[in-house]
Amino acid sequence: MGRSPCCAEDADVKKGPWTPEEDQKLVDCINEHGHGNWRALPKLAGLNRCGKSCRLRWTNYLRPDIKRGKFTEEEEGEIIKLHAVLGNKWSRIATHLPGRTDNEIKNYWNTQIRKKLLNMGIDPQAQAQAHTHKPRTDLNHLLNLSHLLCASHPWDTAFKLAKTQLLHNLLKIINSNLASQNPYSFQGFLDGTSTLSGKQLAPTAPKPLNITENAGATATSQNPWAYNFGGDLNSEGKLGISNRSLSTSAVVQTENPLPELVSESLHQTSSPINHMDKMADAATYEAWEKLIMEDDDDCSCWKEFLDLSSST
DNA sequence: AAGTGCTTCAACCGCTGCTAA
DNA sequence: TTTAGCAGCGGTTGAAGCACT
Numbered sequence: 001m002g003r004s005p006c007c008a009e010d011a012d013v014k015k016g017p018w019t020p021e022e023d024q025k026l027v028d029c030i031n032e033h034g035h036g037n038w039r040a041l042p043k044l045a046g047l048n049r050c051g052k053s054c055r056l057r058w059t060n061y062l063r064p065d066i067k068r069g070k071f072t073e074e075e076e077g078e079i080i081k082l083h084a085v086l087g088n089k090w091s092r093i094a095t096h097l098p099g100r101t102d103n104e105i106k107n108y109w110n111t112q113i114r115k116k117l118l119n120m121g122i123d124p125q126a127q128a129q130a131h132t133h134k135p136r137t138d139l140n141h142l143l144n145l146s147h148l149l150c151a152s153h154p155w156d157t158a159f160k161l162a163k164t165q166l167l168h169n170l171l172k173i174i175n176s177n178l179a180s181q182n183p184y185s186f187q188g189f190l191d192g193t194s195t196l197s198g199k200q201l202a203p204t205a206p207k208p209l210n211i212t213e214n215a216g217a218t219a220t221s222q223n224p225w226a227y228n229f230g231g232d233l234n235s236e237g238k239l240g241i242s243n244r245s246l247s248t249s250a251v252v253q254t255e256n257p258l259p260e261l262v263s264e265s266l267h268q269t270s271s272p273i274n275h276m277d278k279m280a281d282a283a284t285y286e287a288w289e290k291l292i293m294e295d296d297d298d299c300s301c302w303k304e305f306l307d308l309s310s311s312t
Numbered sequence: 313a314a315g316t317g318c319t320t321c322a323a324c325c326g327c328t329g330c331t332a333a
Numbered sequence: 334t335t336t337a338g339c340a341g342c343g344g345t346t347g348a349a350g351c352a353c354t
Contacts, residue, residue: 015323015324016322016323016324016348017322017323017348017349018322018323037339037340038339038340038341039338039339039340051339051340052324052325052340052341053323053324055340055341056322056323056324057322057323059341060321060322060323061322061323088343088344089342089343090342090343091341091342091343102341102342102343103321103322103323103343104321104322106343106344107320107321107322108321110320110321110344111319111320111321112320
């Protein structure tokens, strides 16, 4: 299947930067005829360009509804939030940011946000590649996350990034623990039988976020997460996270529900958990615990996640 | 002023997914 | 069911502008 590049047959087709005259021709043509057929459009407009180039020029630059100028704090936060859910689906992200193009967002991510991630010690590759998410789980980094959460204000970009990565780490651990005998199991975390720093964890377990209400699912009154994370292993011993276990939460109703986190952990289902993993898990729980304690009366961050996921 | 390195972003390339025949 | 044509997407490139020495 497939086909040769659209302009391969047109060796003399013009490439490179567009001139104002070419822009005008393209705009005039689209205003008059619309852009139903990009391949035919260059001829119609009298342009020596390939249709692909015309489409790109229009969608990324000439479209009348394009917003120019720097990204605002709100837009940046939105991008981070969306990227956490959608990965590198720039066009999908762009649909949530009116006036911004996928190319612009992609460039902004690669030049600005990526830099911030690096400065914060967050693995940019994990953030940038939707299908190879590998949140850092080394202890130093987890402590970093914890410190970031404590040091930054909830509306800071740093805070949002740290929360995002923390959630990823947590989901990763949940997935692997459900299929293993990790003494730091998430179930233990939930029911309070696992301890961190000598403390029982149950009192600080997450509050219900009404994530099950909309989906019509039920959660135990004592432990709203029990249903959602309660372990839904399929016949292969793998976590059926996409259907029942987490499907009641909007988190995994997304098109791209962190698949790499799931698959990665599933590969480790039978492998022994080494000491460093346990320490990393414990550090993640600790960071989580801090976040929950500080976020006790405001679950807005998780609501944001859920709202976002359910809207995609 | 000139040279060098870095950053930004418009544009290109190659691939994927959808649709119609 | 297969195949060809097309639009759209995401990764990458390279020219232009900027900062620094």
